[in-house]
Amino acid sequence: MHAEPTAELVGLLERLGLASADRVRSVRSRVAGLARDLPLFESVWVDALLQCRVLTPYQAAEINAGRGEALAIGPYVIGRRIGSAGYADWFLARHRDSGARVRLALASACAERFSERLQALGELARMAGVAEIGSLAPVTDAGGDQGRLWAACRYEPGPTAAEWLVRNGRFPAEAVLDIARQIAIALRALESLGMVHGDLAAANAVLADRGDVVLSQPGLRQILRPEEGPSRADLQPEAYDYLAPERVANGSPPNTASEIFACGCLWWHLLTGRPPFAGGDALTKLRMAQEAKISDVRLLAPDAPRVLADAIAAAVQRDPRSRPQSMRQLAEMLGPPSRHGREVLRRCLAGLSGDAAAWAMPARAVRRWQESAVWLSVTGGCLVAAVALGWSLWQAAAANQPQLRSVNDAREAALPSHAPAATAIETPVETVVAGVGPAGAGPLALPGQERPVADRTVKPAPDEAGRRKNELVLPCDSPVALEAEHIQPGHTVRGEAGKRPMVVVAGAALTLLQENVRFENVDFVWKADPQSAPTRPAIIEVRASRVAFQGCSFQSAQPGRPLPAAIAWKWPIDPGEAERSLPSAEIRIGDCVFRHVMTGVACEARGALAFRFDNSIYLGRGPLLELGHYPRVDEPVVVRLDRVTLRESGPLVHCPWRPGEQPGVVSIAAEGCVFAPADRTALVRIASSRVPEELLGRIRWSGQGSLLSPDAAVIHWQDREGRVHPVDDAAMSIDGLVRSEVEFAGPFGPSPASSRVTGWQGPLQSSAAPGAVPERLPEPRG
Numbered sequence: 001m002h003a004e005p006t007a008e009l010v011g012l013l014e015r016l017g018l019a020s021a022d023r024v025r026s027v028r029s030r031v032a033g034l035a036r037d038l039p040l041f042e043s044v045w046v047d048a049l050l051q052c053r054v055l056t057p058y059q060a061a062e063i064n065a066g067r068g069e070a071l072a073i074g075p076y077v078i079g080r081r082i083g084s085a086g087y088a089d090w091f092l093a094r095h096r097d098s099g100a101r102v103r104l105a106l107a108s109a110c111a112e113r114f115s116e117r118l119q120a121l122g123e124l125a126r127m128a129g130v131a132e133i134g135s136l137a138p139v140t141d142a143g144g145d146q147g148r149l150w151a152a153c154r155y156e157p158g159p160t161a162a163e164w165l166v167r168n169g170r171f172p173a174e175a176v177l178d179i180a181r182q183i184a185i186a187l188r189a190l191e192s193l194g195m196v197h198g199d200l201a202a203a204n205a206v207l208a209d210r211g212d213v214v215l216s217q218p219g220l221r222q223i224l225r226p227e228e229g230p231s232r233a234d235l236q237p238e239a240y241d242y243l244a245p246e247r248v249a250n251g252s253p254p255n256t257a258s259e260i261f262a263c264g265c266l267w268w269h270l271l272t273g274r275p276p277f278a279g280g281d282a283l284t285k286l287r288m289a290q291e292a293k294i295s296d297v298r299l300l301a302p303d304a305p306r307v308l309a310d311a312i313a314a315a316v317q318r319d320p321r322s323r324p325q326s327m328r329q330l331a332e333m334l335g336p337p338s339r340h341g342r343e344v345l346r347r348c349l350a351g352l353s354g355d356a357a358a359w360a361m362p363a364r365a366v367r368r369w370q371e372s373a374v375w376l377s378v379t380g381g382c383l384v385a386a387v388a389l390g391w392s393l394w395q396a397a398a399a400n401q402p403q404l405r406s407v408n409d410a411r412e413a414a415l416p417s418h419a420p421a422a423t424a425i426e427t428p429v430e431t432v433v434a435g436v437g438p439a440g441a442g443p444l445a446l447p448g449q450e451r452p453v454a455d456r457t458v459k460p461a462p463d464e465a466g467r468r469k470n471e472l473v474l475p476c477d478s479p480v481a482l483e484a485e486h487i488q489p490g491h492t493v494r495g496e497a498g499k500r501p502m503v504v505v506a507g508a509a510l511t512l513l514q515e516n517v518r519f520e521n522v523d524f525v526w527k528a529d530p531q532s533a534p535t536r537p538a539i540i541e542v543r544a545s546r547v548a549f550q551g552c553s554f555q556s557a558q559p560g561r562p563l564p565a566a567i568a569w570k571w572p573i574d575p576g577e578a579e580r581s582l583p584s585a586e587i588r589i590g591d592c593v594f595r596h597v598m599t600g601v602a603c604e605a606r607g608a609l610a611f612r613f614d615n616s617i618y619l620g621r622g623p624l625l626e627l628g629h630y631p632r633v634d635e636p637v638v639v640r641l642d643r644v645t646l647r648e649s650g651p652l653v654h655c656p657w658r659p660g661e662q663p664g665v666v667s668i669a670a671e672g673c674v675f676a677p678a679d680r681t682a683l684v685r686i687a688s689s690r691v692p693e694e695l696l697g698r699i700r701w702s703g704q705g706s707l708l709s710p711d712a713a714v715i716h717w718q719d720r721e722g723r724v725h726p727v728d729d730a731a732m733s734i735d736g737l738v739r740s741e742v743e744f745a746g747p748f749g750p751s752p753a754s755s756r757v758t759g760w761q762g763p764l765q766s767s768a769a770p771g772a773v774p775e776r777l778p779e780p781r782g
Contacts (some may be wrong), residue, residue, distance in 0.1 A: 005045045012068045016077045017096040019054050027052050037763040056080050063619040072096075072700055074143045076104055083203065085237030087225040091253050092155060102152040103137070103216055107224050109149050118144045120223045121151055127193065127219075135186035137206070137216040149224070158216040158349070160698040161270060164203035168348070170273030173303045175335070175348050178266045178341030179205070182213040187263070190218055191256060191327040198222035198254040200242055200262040202269055211346040226253045228286075240285040241275040242266055247289040257320035264315025266292065266331035267308065271301040276316070281702055281735075284667055290637040292667055293318060295608060299545070307334060330558030383410050462627050469635045474501035474522070484511050486628060494520040502781055508534070509568060517544070523781050526597075538568035538602065542764040545585035547570055549592055553780040556596040556749075563598040563621060571605040591776045594624070595750050599650075604628035608636050615643045617755050617772045619748075620650065623685070627655035630686070630695065631664035641670045641703075645771040647755050648748050651716070656687040663698045673706040674757055674771035676742050682716035683708065685724070691717050696731035704736035705764050706772075707757075738762035 005024045013019040030048040031040055038044075050060040058080040062071055069077045075095055082090040090109040095102065109117050119244050119737070121142035128140040142151040161179070164171070171179070183205070187197060199221035206214040240267035252258075269275045276295075277288040285467050294316040298309050311333045318321050324330040462548070472491045474480050476499035489491060491514065495501035502523045505508070510524075524539045531633035538556055555568035571585055583603055589612065594600050597620040601611065611625060618624045622645060631637045639653065647651060652675060657663070675683055684699060686692040708714070714729040714737075740762030746754030752774035764770065 003040060006042050009042050009045060009063075012063070016068070016071055018059065018077065018768075019049065019085040023054060024049065027054070031729070052650045054143045072142070073104060073106060073144060073148075074152075076102060076152060076590055078104065079251070084236070085091040085199070085201075085221070086239050091244070093152070101155040102141075103155045105217060105220060107149045108147060108606075109144075109224070111147070114144065114147065114149070117149060117223055117326070118142075121149060121220075124219050124223060125151070125735050133215055135215060136190070136218055137184050137214050139217055139220060144393065147343075151217060151220055151526070153217045153368045156206045156208055158206050158208045160203050161205040161207060161213075161266075164207060164348070165202060165273060170301065171270045171348065172344055173301065173305055173308070174341050174344040175270060176267055176270045177305050177308045178337055178345050179213050179257055179270060180263070180311065181261060181331070181334045181337040181341070183215065183266075183775075184327060184334055185337070186213075186215055187259060188327040195219055196222070196254050196256060196259045198259070200259065200266050201238070202266060203238070205266070207345070207349055211342045211349065222254050227251045235282060237282045238275070240289060241269065241277065242283060243286070243289045244320070245290045246320055254325060257323055258379055260315045260323050261317075261320075262329070263307060263330065264312045265294070267312050268297050268316065271297050271304050271308075271312075283733075284669070284700070284702055287665060287700070288636065288667070290660055290760060291633070293608060293634060299584060325747070366580045390419070392612075396678050407462070424531050432780055438610075439592065456699040463711045474503070476501045478502075479504040479525070481506065484513065487512065487514050487517055489517045489667055491519045492520055493522060497524065499768055500778065500781075505539050505564075507532070509538040509564075511541045511543065512547060513543050515544045515548050518548040518550065522549075523553045523555075523778065525555060525557050525781070527557045528564075530558065530562065533562055533564075535562075536568075536602070537562055537564035539564050539566050539597075541568045541570060542587070543570055546587070548588040549590070550588075551749075551776075551778055553595070553778045554588075554591045554597055554600075555594070555780045559596045564592050565594060565599040565602040565626075566597045566620075567601045569601055569603045569605050572607070574642040584608040586610040586612065588614075589616055591778075592616045593740050593752055593777050593780055594618045594620050595780050596620070598622045599626045600624040602626045602628075606635060609638070611637075611639045613639075613641045613644045615776055617777060619750070619755075620645055622650040623654035624649065624653065625653045625654065630655050630661070631655035631666060633662045633664045635664045637664070637666045639666070639668045641668070641673050641706075643770065643772050644673045645755055645757070646673075646675045646677050647744070649681075651677060651681055652683045654685045654687070657692050658686060659690055659692075659694075661769075663695050666698050668701050668703075670706040672699070672768075672770045673703075675707065675712060676709040676744075677712055679711060680724075682713035682724075684715045685718055685719040686715065686727075689720055691725070691727060693731075696727070696729065697733070701736045701737060702733075705766060706737050707740045707760055707762055707764075708737055709742055710739050710753070738764065750780050752779065 003023075003417060010021045010024055013024060014021065016080060024045065026049040027045070030051060031044050034048055034051075035041075035044050041150065046055065046063050048062050049055045050057065055063070056079050058078070059071060061069075062068055062078075073091075073093065075097065076093040077092045077096055078093045079091050082092055082103070084090065085727055088105040090105045093102050093104040093669045094100070121139065121144075125142045128138045128651075132769065137153040137156055139151045140152050142149070144150070159167075161171075190197060195218065197215055197218040200215070204216050206216060208214060216621060228251065242262035243262035246252060246260050247254065265276050275286055277292060281538075283481075295305050296309070297312050311324075311330060314322075314333065316332065324333065362757045368520040467690075470488075470490050472487060472493045474482065474493065474495050474496040479502045482493075482503045486507065495595055499525055500521050501526055504525050505528050506527050526537070528537060528540045549567075550755075556563050569585070569587060585603065585607055586609070589601075591614065593616065600618055601624070602619055603609065603611075605628075613624070627637070627640060652669070653666070677683075686695060696715070701714075713726055714732065714734065715727045717725045717727050740760045742757060743759030745756040745758050748754070755772065756774050757769045760770070762765075
């Protein structure tokens, strides 16, 4: 039992400059309270010093672990850990003599290069005097100790751009423009000194409360890690977010051209809320950086100022010669910072780190509030009267509007006058209801029924402000034949609250031309006459770059042939657009069930394509994803699957390939999936005139925790006669795929509950069952 602190503890704290012997002894009463009847171990003294805020949590943990001496780095003592960039760890530290706070980088170095890098760090620190401007926090001190290199720069309080993004989402466009202008000015100053930052990242851009952007430790990464490339994929994935393609291909150090590319990627990230190449591991990031093309930022951030969007587009050109040739040129494209942009940025920061509002009001403010209350009451009364008047006018106008009806409602309207009247469907003010039947032809009849007579076209009802709402609400009492003309860009198409609409496609596919449409909890049923069905039928034909389906089901009411594709994706509408540029497009499918269909997504789109499948079950005969052609070298395809189940189905991906064309990369990332296709079926099937050996290195599989049934192959080759041949997959990059027998809760059937995984043999990192979660899935209706 130590009634007094040990001499070793007191000596350590004095050497670190954290506490004197008297200060340590002053917490004796707190130590006694913590220990109670237990001995006064050294750790109890450390905990008491922590509670009295003499030590930080990080310091206390290191001292208790016996690593207290390691808190001293040169003339600094570490206070807390900030983060890690992979090549260095970041700490908040304090100078033991002056008490100045610094941002400290700590890195290890091999003995052969230790002296060389230590000398380079010293030269970088000597440049601090000329590089010390408001938007830069250069290395001001550096050294080496016991095989470790360290570098210090001034500490700037405030969140980093990465932290702000995590808490708030993407930045306002005007704020990004101001950030970009400040960064360009700072990098132009570095360029005049013959320097580059070399590690532009959202995590290295500190946002000060006054609205300044501070780039920390310019030049450090190129000293500690001058080369990058596929052979050096040992950092965290985000460390490669802004890497220029020529650096990956050549392993070259950073220069002005790569710095300009990084600027474009950083600003793209701040505008959209995600990096240009989101997701994937380090190797996938490197491959995408080398091979993929970054899409126009206005596709995800349409509010981006034109000057900023143009600067980003110029900066992220794959060919360095096509980018601006200097930071000065890039800064001139952006223009100088504006007072308005700085104010927008300040408001963003105030929302994150501003002081909490006070509960109490000054007496003067209370009096002003009491005086204002009278005027607020009068204003509120006028507002209520205006709303009441507007409501009555709207009701009168609505009485003269034609009603929208479902298939059954329209059928009842055509009955003789002595038949029972159909129940009217009311249209809420805040939503619109879909029309029925093809444009100008009235509602569709189900197979075997006559076409009823009904109203032809109806416009969506405006709200009180005269603007159309972004929801299209479908009736749920009976099947609906949805008209594409009633769907507007950005619409969410759903049923009435708590109900699921059934959309019947009885002929040609429902054609969707509008962008950013989202279908929620809709059951799509194909009920076409087999004799008159198209050669390659589809339930929905998408001719837009972005669409999402959440909680939907797709099925054919006639399980025999021909079966439709659930979704046919044909984009862009002008094929020449894909030749002139590389557009990007994305389709998202979550909590969906595919049953009695030939294909999940039949894709004839061109460009940089992304497919996202989350928690879905595919029970179709053919592939979940069918590509119209194998992508070219400038058409990256990314397929992401999270908790997807394939059961008694065709392959995951099928595509034809024409030998002689330079193939692009198909990246497939699967997390927690179950692939149990039909017997002797492969995950990937390539149709070609010869064995697709050139493609094996271009199809890359990543992820973790996914199961593949033992009798399924990874890749098959389908020849011209339709015969299927196995292909050796040894040359493919496959990670996170485990072969295992899989047991399901029930026999193969339409109910998602029967496809719950109840048993497997392969080793997985998690004890949770892989595959789709049935509770989140709809029960298909037919």
